[in-house]
Amino acid sequence: MKPVKNVFTIVVLLLSLILTACGPSKQVTRIDTKEVTDLSGKWNDTDSRLVSEEMVNDVLSRPWLTDFLTSKGKKPVVIVGKIRNKSNEHIALETFSKDIERELLNSGKITFVASKEEREEVRDERKDQQDFASAESFKQFYKEIGADYVLSGVINSIQDASEGQKVIFYQIDLELINIETNTKAWIGNKKIKKYIGQDKYSF
Template sequence: MKHHRIILMMMIIGIASFLTSCASTPKIKRIDVDKIIDISGRWNDTDSRLVAEDMIRDCLKQPFLESFKSKKHRMPTLIVGFIKNRSHEHINIQTFVKDLERALINSGQVQFVASKGERAQIREERLDMARHASEDTMKGPGEEVGADFMLIGVINTIRDEASGKAVMYYQVNLELIAMANNIKVWVGEKKIKKLIKKPGLSW
């Protein structure tokens, strides 16, 4: 009898463990990457993409672009410099930078050069080519295209909360600066305001 009780107890424990593991298994559903989803109210992929697209669209509508094309008879070449995160949150600035780059390149109105880190990697590859590649395929130094303008910016936030409610205010400021003379040819600003209602809200 005692032996049967032990077996029964082990079966009960096994079933309980199985049910617990099933209950704790996360449910995963794949969704469209362009679908807007706000869970925490913090800066997310949608904010990054929409802000980048809106600000670049505004930038490329400004007079400097046509003025440059008429004087130089070519598209301007741009590079993205430092985008600073001065918000309350950890924001993946690199993702935002890539969204800016994509919006610029896809506009078809400007050329875009590699970043400082990317250029270092490419230059290292050129040195390797000089040692190992054939002359007709080797890429030599001194043929790089310099940027005409640099895009820099900053992300700031203001946070206000009370009684389970919070307002998150984001302000993104971008500036396009001429490399030749440091003249700012465009200054853009984008604001986002989110009202978040959550019991026991804690940031």
């Protein structure tokens, strides 16, 4: 019986090797970062980029900007505040915030200041300079520029699914608020609706 057992073991091992060799192979292809790719239907880099571009174009075309330039004679100073994720999925909010910052800053129409976390890091560096940098090179306190407006918002989503089909609806709301008066200078809204279909039967 022992030879039969050994033969059986060898056959099992050979079958395992054959199945492993015939299994699916992974292929990685580099694609353009601006190419639209929707694999799962969830929020992705394309949504982040397109929403930020569209909403920044909208906020920069509204009357508040012209009114500020006329009354103050300078570009407004803006900071991106908290953008909350109230959707049903994980969203890389930092990526979305940075997309907005980049579009606003590169427009050349506003002055941008660092976020709360970034300011704390810079202040720590400035504090170290008081003790260790030369008198000619250390940077002084109380020279920061205060923001005129803060841009904040929220991302919501609604999902509806049945029998292998799903619809995901996203609503992105952003608001530009005057820090001194608490008045809202602009409210932007973007909606995205995705249908994810799946064949009920596959052969």
